[in-house]
Amino acid sequence: xxxxxxxxxxxxxxxxxxxxxxxxxxxxxxxxxxxxxxxxxxxxxxxxxxxxxxxxxxxxxxxxxxxxxxxxxxxxxxxxxxxxxxxxxxxxxxxxxxxxxxxxxxxxxxxxxxxxxxxxxxxxxxxxxxxxxxxxxxxxxxxxxxxxxxxxxxxxxxxxxxxxxxxxxxxxxxxxxxxxxxxxxxxxxxxxxxxxxxxxxxxxxxxxxxxxxxxxxxxxxxxxxxxxxxxxxxxxxxxxxxxxxxxxxxxxxxxxxxxxxxxxxxxxxxxxxxxxxxxxxxxxxxxxxxxxxxxxxxxxxxxxxxxxxxxxxxxxxxxxxxxxxxxxxxxxxxxxxxxxxxxxxxxxxxxxxxxxxxxxxxxxxxxxxxxxxxxxxxxxxxxxxxxxxxxxxxxxxxxxxxxxxxxxxxxxxxxxxxxxxxxxxxxxxx
Ligand code: GLU
Numbered sequence: 027x028x029x030x031x032x033x034x035x036x037x038x039x040x041x042x043x044x045x046x047x048x049x050x051x052x053x054x055x056x057x058x059x060x061x062x063x064x065x066x067x068x069x070x071x072x073x074x075x076x077x078x079x080x081x082x083x084x085x086x087x088x089x090x091x092x093x094x095x096x097x098x099x100x101x102x103x104x105x106x107x108x109x110x111x112x113x114x115x116x117x118x119x120x121x122x123x124x125x126x127x128x129x130x131x132x133x134x135x136x137x138x139x140x141x142x143x144x145x146x147x148x149x150x151x152x153x154x155x156x157x158x159x160x161x162x163x164x165x166x167x168x169x170x171x172x173x174x175x176x177x178x179x180x181x182x183x184x185x186x187x188x189x190x191x192x193x194x195x196x197x198x199x200x201x202x203x204x205x206x207x208x209x210x211x212x213x214x215x216x217x218x219x220x221x222x223x224x225x226x227x228x229x230x231x232x233x234x235x236x237x238x239x240x241x242x243x244x245x246x247x248x249x250x251x252x253x254x255x256x257x258x259x260x261x262x263x264x265x266x267x268x269x270x271x272x273x274x275x276x277x278x279x280x281x282x283x284x285x286x287x288x289x290x291x292x293x294x295x296x297x298x299x300x301x302x303x304x305x306x307x308x309x310x311x312x313x314x315x316x317x318x319x320x321x322x323x324x325x326x327x328x329x330x331x332x333x334x335x336x337x338x339x340x341x342x343x344x345x346x347x348x349x350x351x352x353x354x355x356x357x358x359x360x361x362x363x364x365x366x367x368x369x370x371x372x373x374x375x376x377x378x379x380x381x382x383x384x385x386x387x388x389x390x391x392x393x394x395x396x397x398x399x400x401x402x403x404x405x406x407x408x409x410x411x412x413x414x415x416x417x418x419x420x421x422x423x424x425x426x427x428x429x430x431x432x433x434x435x436x437x438x439x440x441x442x443x444x445x446x447x448x449x450x451x452x453x454x455x456x
Contacts, residue, residue, distance in 0.1 A: 049337055050128040052363045057131065060439035061447065063430060069456050070447050077130050079103040082123070083173035085151070087165045097153050097166060101174045102130035103183055104146040107449035110181050111147030112137060112387060114188025114217075115170070117163075117195075121150035129188075129358060135442030136384040139419045142391045145446065147183045149174065155190045167195045171202040178203075180213035180398075186390045187217040189262075193229070197222050213397040216390035225393035227408035228386075233267030234409065235385015236356045238416040239377045240272070240330060243352045246424065247375055252276035255292075255328040257350070259283050259320060260335030261304055264356045264383065268332060273297040281318075281326045283335070288323035324348065333360035340365045348374065355379035363435075370433040378435040380442055381423055388415050 054075045061071050085097045100123060103111040113133035126148050133146030151170055155163060177183060187196060196217045203214045212223030220226070227234065244251050254277045258265050261284045269279050278294040284304075289295065324331065324344060331350035333339050337359035340348065345361075345368035353369060354377040355361060361369070361376065369376050389412055396402050403411075419441075427437035450456050 048124070049359050050124040053128045053131050055363065056436060056439045057443060059436055060443050063432070063436070063440055064444055064447065066447055070450070073450060073456050074105060074131075074134075074443065074446060077102045077104045077127050078106065079177065080123070080127060081174060081177055083170070085166060085169040085173050087162060087169055089162055090159050097151050097169075099149065099151040099170050099173060100126040101149040101177060101183070101185075102126045102147065103177070104130040104134045104148075105446050105450065106145045106183075107453050107455065108134075108137065108145050108445055109143040110145070110179075111183040112142070112144040112186070112390065113147040113149070114186040114386075115149035115151070115191055115195075115199075116188035117151050117153050117155045117166075117190045119152060119154045121152045126150045132358060132380050133387065134446050135380045135439060136387050138442035138445040139381055139423065139438060140384045140388050140391075140415050141419075141445070142388065144184075144387075144391065147185070148188070149185055150188075163195065164198050167198040168202040171199045172206065175203065175206050178214070179207075180211060180394070184213070184390075184394060185215045186387070187263075191217075192263075193217055193219045193224060196224075213394050216393040218393070223393070223397050225389055225396055225408060226403065226405035227412065228389045228393055229263070230267045230271075231389035231412065232264045232356065232383055232386040233271055234412055235388065235416050236264060236268050236332065236334075236354055236382050237271045237275070238385070238413055239382045239420055240332075240352070240354055242417060242420040242424075243354060243375055243377055244330075247351055249329055249351070253278060254330055255280045256330045256332065257281040257323060257326050257328040258332045258334055258356075259288070259323055259339060259360075260333070260357060261300070262334070265332070265334035266301060266304055268334060268356060269297045270301060277330070280328055281323050283318075283320050283323045285335070287317035287319055290318055290323065290326060292327075330354065333357050336360070338362060340369070342368065345369055346372075348372075350374065353377070354382050356383055358383065366433055366435050376434050377420075378423075378438045381419055381434075381438045384419065385412055385416060388412055 058071050081101045083099045130146045130148035137144040196215050200215045204211045218224040256277045256279050281290040325347045327349045330352045332354050334356035340361040342364040345365035352375045358379050423437045427434050
């Protein structure tokens with residue numbers, strides 16, 4: 027190989043990896059492939075490759091020390107041909123326009139996969155909630171709703187929790203919207219506390235959905251869940267409840283981590299002890315001396331690996347070292363496209379994020395239906411309905427992957443985008 031070739035190859039690989047790490051770019055790439063597989067022309071891709079609406083807002087907040095701080099927030103609506111847009115609001119220092127746009131497209135895909143009557147939406151505020159007081163968070167949440175109130179509403183765009191937002195924040199947002207509209211509007215937002223029209227099972231819905239996907243995946247791989255060794259990266263809402271559910275089902279949780287690092291015990295960790303010690307941001311590993319890094323955690327010997335933290339964790343660099351035979355993405359975007367191909371080629375069953383984490387929005391839909399009808403379901407009813415949706419969605423995507431000979435991510439995109447494309451076509455937009 028000549029010196030020029032090797033430099034060219036290196037540049038190309040670096041470029042590919044760079045593109046693969048960009049969530050928005052990689053989302054568009056897979057959408058284009060999925061639409062082509064489904065036989066749609068380029069006009070459909072032109073419509074669906076970007077959100078139809080993106081609002082940027084600046085939110086002034088009076089801080090506890092008397093100063094005013096201006097926060098930047100977004101609300102992105104990908105496509106509303108199927109119905110109102112739907113999706114969470116995240117509070118995070120790294121929130122940015124591209125990420126919010128990509129995440130709103132993913133919400134369209136999640137709603138398509140689960141057959142919910144929604145298009146995708148997503149919001150975010152660039153802030154560090156860990157550095158803010160309770161009252162500062164309240165003022166920020168209310169300010170955000172005032173800033174976006176023109177484009178959201180129970181039949182327009184319905185927000186929900188996401189990274190570092192919770193039922194208290196949903197309650198403030200619902201209250202602010204109700205005051206602005208001068209009537210009680212529980213259906214404006216989901217993920218509310220039960221007493222304000224929240225749904226049974228919403229808090230645990232994402233983890234339940236992931237558990238159902240794991241149940242289906244182990245069947246396909248011929249593995250017994252009882253005794254299976256599981257590693258979970260991330261101990262927030264999804265990761266911690268998931269650890270509990272899998273532990274209760276007899277699986278052995280051999281590694282977990284939070285933002286500071288992970289802990290590992292090949293004989294199985296004491297999950298109840300860890301749950302007791304986690305704070306509301308899902309952090310605990312500072313308690314332990316013998317911590318391992320998040321990267322080491324991903325490469326631990328195990329049967330099932332669940333990245334439930336942040337994006338771009340499994341990349342071309344470490345995909346060859348993953349030992350699990352099943353990877354279930356509970357976080358949004360934890361595996362790059364290149365890594366997806368590496369894992370698939372290695373025979374690892376990858377359950378993609380837009381399927382695995384769709385339990386949250388599914389129970390959000392149930393919450394919205396209950397708010398609209400003013401009649402509430404039991405936890406058991408919610409769980410049975412969720413189970414039906416998740417099992418059907420998993421089967422549909424698994425069959426699509428088999429029949430089209432594509433990886434599970436592309437299959438999920440095909441199933442997810444089909445409904446949006448069909449609805450846009452029937453409306454005469456394309
Ligand atoms: N934020 C969650 C997600 O990304 C839930 C969205 C919702 O409940 O609308 O799926």
